[in-house]
Amino acid sequence: MNAEALIARLEAHTSVFQALLGRVSNEDAAWKPAPEKWSLLEVAAHLLDEEREDFRTRLDLTLHHPEAAWPRIDPVGWVTARKYAERELGPTVQQFLEERIRSVAWLRGLAAPDWNSEHRHPAFGSMSAGNLLVSWVAHDLLHFRQITRLQFQRVTELGAPFETGYAGEW
Numbered sequence: 001m002n003a004e005a006l007i008a009r010l011e012a013h014t015s016v017f018q019a020l021l022g023r024v025s026n027e028d029a030a031w032k033p034a035p036e037k038w039s040l041l042e043v044a045a046h047l048l049d050e051e052r053e054d055f056r057t058r059l060d061l062t063l064h065h066p067e068a069a070w071p072r073i074d075p076v077g078w079v080t081a082r083k084y085a086e087r088e089l090g091p092t093v094q095q096f097l098e099e100r101i102r103s104v105a106w107l108r109g110l111a112a113p114d115w116n117s118e119h120r121h122p123a124f125g126s127m128s129a130g131n132l133l134v135s136w137v138a139h140d141l142l143h144f145r146q147i148t149r150l151q152f153q154r155v156t157e158l159g160a161p162f163e164t165g166y167a168g169e170w
Contacts, residue, residue, distance in 0.1 A: 029089035045084035048096040055136040
């Protein structure tokens with residue numbers, strides 16, 4: 001595994017998130033394609049909580065205390081419990097980006113991490129530190145796709161009755 005390349009991607013992703021979410025109106029940030037779907041604001045709040053409470057925390061435990069229980073998370077439940085929809089997009093994105101900077105600094109400060117160190121997860125089984133790092137980068141990519149899809153759907157709605165066919169296939 002090329003950990004430095006993966007960490008560099010996490011760092012580079014900050015500018016992608018900033019570009020995708022940085023100039024979104026409050027109306028567009030709150031818009032949902034359906035009531036059960038997430039808005040851009042809810043995605044940003046999710047990213048912030050995942051950065052603070054999931055990936056960095058769990059990777060730290062796996063590297064330094066692999067036998068310790070991971071703190072519980074509830075990404076889906078947090079959307080309503082933590083009132084993501086009542087937040088403001090700008091400050092939420094800024095907090096997320098600041099947390100990402102902390103995460104990258106922390107990752108780069110690790111002294112000879114054992115990426116094979118494993119935690120036994122009750123649902124996922126054996127999870128290595130390397131799996132967590134790769135999944136962290138992949139998690140960003142999944143949300144790039146989600147954010148892009150939400151923006152595409154919003155443009156389609158705003159452009160009605162005109163169509164997007166000339167742009168190409170989604």
